[in-house]
Amino acid sequence: MRKLKNIxxxxxxxxxxxxxxxxxxxxxxxxxxxxxxxxxTGNVVNADCLTYAGNLESLKDVEExxxxxxxxxxxxxxxxxxxxxxxxxxxxxxxxxxxxxxxHVDRSILGPEAFMKTNVMGTYTLxxxxxxxxxxxxxxxxxxxxxHHISTDEVYGSLGETGYFLETTxxxxxxxxxxxxxxxxxxxxxxxxxxxxxxxxxxxxxxxxPFQFPEKLLPLMISNIKNGKNLPVYGKGDNIRDxxxxxxxxxxxxxxxxxxxxxEKWNLGGENEWQNIKLLNExxxxxxxxxxxxxxxxxxxxxxxxxxxxxxxxxxxxxxKAKTQLGWERKMTFKQGLLATIKxxxxxxxxxxxxxxxxxxxxxxxxxxxxxx
Ligand code: NAD
Ligand code: DAU
Numbered sequence: 539m540r541k542l543k544n545i546x547x548x549x550x551x552x553x554x555x556x557x558x559x560x561x562x563x564x565x566x567x568x569x570x571x572x573x574x575x576x577x578x579t580g581n582v583v584n585a586d587c588l589t590y591a592g593n594l595e596s597l598k599d600v601e602e603x604x605x606x607x608x609x610x611x612x613x614x615x616x617x618x619x620x621x622x623x624x625x626x627x628x629x630x631x632x633x634x635x636x637x638x639x640x641x642h643v644d645r646s647i648l649g650p651e652a653f654m655k656t657n658v659m660g661t662y663t664l665x666x667x668x669x670x671x672x673x674x675x676x677x678x679x680x681x682x683x684x685x686h687h688i689s690t691d692e693v694y695g696s697l698g699e700t701g702y703f704l705e706t707t708x709x710x711x712x713x714x715x716x717x718x719x720x721x722x723x724x725x726x727x728x729x730x731x732x733x734x735x736x737x738x739x740x741x742x743x744x745x746x747x748p749f750q751f752p753e754k755l756l757p758l759m760i761s762n763i764k765n766g767k768n769l770p771v772y773g774k775g776d777n778i779r780d781x782x783x784x785x786x787x788x789x790x791x792x793x794x795x796x797x798x799x800x801x802e803k804w805n806l807g808g809e810n811e812w813q814n815i816k817l818l819n820e821x822x823x824x825x826x827x828x829x830x831x832x833x834x835x836x837x838x839x840x841x842x843x844x845x846x847x848x849x850x851x852x853x854x855x856x857x858x859k860a861k862t863q864l865g866w867e868r869k870m871t872f873k874q875g876l877l878a879t880i881k882x883x884x885x886x887x888x889x890x891x892x893x894x895x896x897x898x899x900x901x902x903x904x905x906x907x908x909x910x911x
Pocket of ligand 2: 641642643644689690691692742743744745753754755756758770771772775777778779814846853
């Protein structure tokens with residue numbers, strides 16, 4: 539087990555990052571005790587520049603309990619080298635867990651530049667600062683420091699009806715988002731092979747759970763069902779995604795960070811494939827029941843819209859390596875997790891309304907006019 543003292547989390551105000559910080563501080567949002575304790579006693583520095591997707595409301599409880607003691611927020615862009623250097627020095631960072639990214643495929647199609655800046659240049663900047671601060675070399679790969687990079691299954695491309703992505707599957711990204719993540723993965727590996735920076739890397743499938751920005755499929759659909767809006771399904775709705783509860787992903791990351799040798803890459807996934815339209819029907823049934831609407835009436839609001847350009851058909855991951863070598867496995871069943879997630883969004887009206895107002899509302903009006911959102 540690594541001894542981690544001062545962890546720099548990037549993108550901790552976003553969906554997965556804020557759930558990770560909650561997990562580290564023993565503040566699970568799952569409504570279950572499935573995930574146990576992270577047993578972490580050190581400090582967390584959260585560096586996030588608060589794009590539209592970053593929201594400090596998601597960390598109010600952490601700030602109240604641990605702010606200024608073991609939790610420190612820094613509003614910083616990961617591309618800002620001087621600021622990242624300052625953070626490394628000021629907090630004597632020994633571990634980086636790098637979540638920060640532009641993460642939405644649709645937005646990457648509408649405007650790729652921010653994806654290249656943050657996902658490629660931002661990752662490079664963090665790696666380079668870490669290498670210099672930790673004085674890494676190939677002759678002596680340190681085991682007291684670590685840079686963990688969070689990545690996605692989308693780097694592997696698109697599957698047909700059969701088969702799974704393995705850690706050894708060649709990269710074949712299709713969207714500006716996935717190509718920017720693929721680039722960052724390669725740079726991370728290059729820093730290990732060339733400079734001896736101790737890195738680990740994980741590629742995960744679609745996460746679901748609390749605090750996800752409601753432009754992504756599940757919170758968008760839950761919110762639209764509640765508000766009587768159309769439910770936009772891309773193409774025929776027959777694309778397939780593999781869904782994992784966010785805390786299962788995060789527990790996997792924590793296992794890797796604590797136990798994995800440097801230079802290793804890990805697939806994490808839910809082993810839980812759903813065709814979009816089937817998943818939507820499940821969400822309609824559960825959400826309608828919770829809010830006392832007729833599922834049939836809600837179903838009538840399903841609207842098939844123009845497909846996402848280059849829409850990957852199917853993602854499915856083989857996570858045998860993490861299961862056998864780390865003893866990690868998914869704990870949340872989909873039935874339990876989906877209902878808990880739906881209830882969470884329905885019960886966090888203030889959080890949702892805040893996000894859905896202001897800039898985001900204007901952005902949707904400008905970019906999704908034909909979809910009647
Ligand atoms: P998100 O969009 O919800 O959050 C991203 C966070 O990064 C936000 O808080 C944002 O403010 C911050 N950020 C963006 N650009 C920044 C910059 N230049 N400097 C500092 N902070 C910046 O994303 P998410 O869904 O939580 O994804 C987190 C990570 O996990 C990403 O790397 C993503 O590629 C990866 N991932 C996501 C999923 C998923 O299903 N959501 C699955 C696999 C991997
Ligand atoms: O696979 C991991 C990836 O999962 C992450 O790397 C990304 O950061 C994350 O956003 C997610 O990407 P997807 O493109 O799969 O997620 P999204 O929620 O945007 O879409 C899920 C599926 O639903 C996809 O096939 C497109 C479809 N969809 C999405 C939206 C937003 C619709 O049919 N209608 C919609 O309105």
